[in-house]
Amino acid sequence: MGKLAIVLASGELEKLQAASIIASVASTLGNEVVVFATMDGLLAFRKDVVENKAWKTAGDLGKGMLESNVPLFVDTFRQAKEVGNLKMYACGMIMDMLKMSKDDFVDIFDDVVGVSAFLGMIEGAQVLFI
């Protein structure tokens, strides 16, 4: 299948969940998967947001996910990094703008990069924008 790139721009739990499941399964099938978290999709990884499970949800489905036993996207991405070929990148522009550093986020990102670096990484990849 080759290379898959996912841009996480939404902070909505349902979308993050779907992205994490697709990314994790793809990463275990010999695909190189690159995830770029930006905009609200980056803020979903803030330590305080993750600790308090304070994600925005689109509706009842997302609320149900928070209450039930489903693996949440942070853990699914972590697992994918362990078992598959998946790299996670945080958007540097948002961090600069909000005067935040990598320490404000859960320990999941391989690096903080800008758009040019990201575009370089995903040359020839199929891109999903979420």
Added chain:
Amino acid sequence: MEVKADRVVDARGSYCPGPLMELIKAIREEDVGKIIEVWSSDESSAKDIPEWVKKAGHELVGVFEADGYWRIVVKKTR
């Protein structure tokens, strides 16, 4: 036909992609030729894990329905 598994992964109670991820971890740890079975109470995993096994190039020994869960039996072939 019943095959004796070398390793059983009990992923009951977990949802997609939990059971698949548990299986993948076990496959990575075992040697080629070993039989691994994963238990899942999640029906979509019971359908999707065989798809993964096919794509990943392992052998699906079978999917067996048990009492309220599925046993997906896989042979590591590479």
